[in-house]
Amino acid sequence: MTPSSDINKIIREMKAAQRRAEQQVQRELKRAVDKANREIGQHNRRVEQQNRQAVAEYNRKVDAHNRAADRHNKQEVDRVNRELRKAASRPAVTYTESERQLAQRVQESIATQDTREYHIFLSYARIDGSEIASDLRHNLEDMGVSVWFDEVAIRPGKSLALQMDQGLRRAHAGVAVLTAAYLTGRFWTERELGALLHKSTLIPVLHNVTFEDVAQYSGILPDLAGFNTEHDAVRDIAEKIAAAVMVTESP
Structure with missing residues (x-):
């Protein structure tokens, strides 16, 4: 082979090695991105699950509070109604x-x-x-x-x-x-x-x-x-x- 063909061969081999290196970097980058996306997805799912649990717990507390408030309000309304009935049934005061x-x-x-x-x-x-x-x-x-x-x-x-x-x-x-x-x-x-x-x-x-x-x-x-x-x-x-x-x- 002539010196010129040796140089061309070396250049081709260098370009091939560069392409392999770029492909390897791209594969590794893709794997890293895929791994990061999987971890982000898992994190987001955990956060969503925690949020759903927190919202469900808050809603349970709100429901319990509302039920207690409703019971209290009903008791107060019943008490006021009893007082009104007693007042209505009580004869008016009379004076000597x-x-x-x-x-x-x-x-x-x-x-x-x-x-x-x-x-x-x-x-x-x-x-x-x-x-x-x-x-x-x-x-x-x-x-x-x-x-x-x-x-x-x-x-x-x-x-x-x-x-x-x-x-x-x-x-x-x-x-x-x-x-x-x-x-x-x-x-x-x-x-x-x-x-x-x-x-x-x-x-x-x-x-x-x-x-x-x-x-x-x-x-x-x-x-x-x-x-x-x-x-x-x-x-x-x-x-x-x-x-x-x-x-x-x-x-």
């Missing part, structure tokens, strides 16, 4: 003549007053009047009556006497829960009642005492008028007080 005159006197007096922060100042003796006073207060507030109540309104560190005096001035009317302990003339109840006595808006509520007991207490009431837990339920008394103190203002 002295109670009617008391309510009318309070209404007429409040109608001439300036706006106050509270509808009533609630006075009671803690020894034997705390429970009835708290029950009365909650019933009044359920009916929209704002109540100055020492357990809520009194702030520690400030003059107790001053705060009570301010409470009396900031209320349209005073409700005195007259109990046996109240009638003994304890200092605070005596002070509160003394401030209320001159007002035509004093509303006595007798609890476990009689008008005869009250009459013996230094003649504290100008007339023996008031509401009595012996004759009426606390809620009925609250309705009567609410009707007396919540005077509708003229437009």
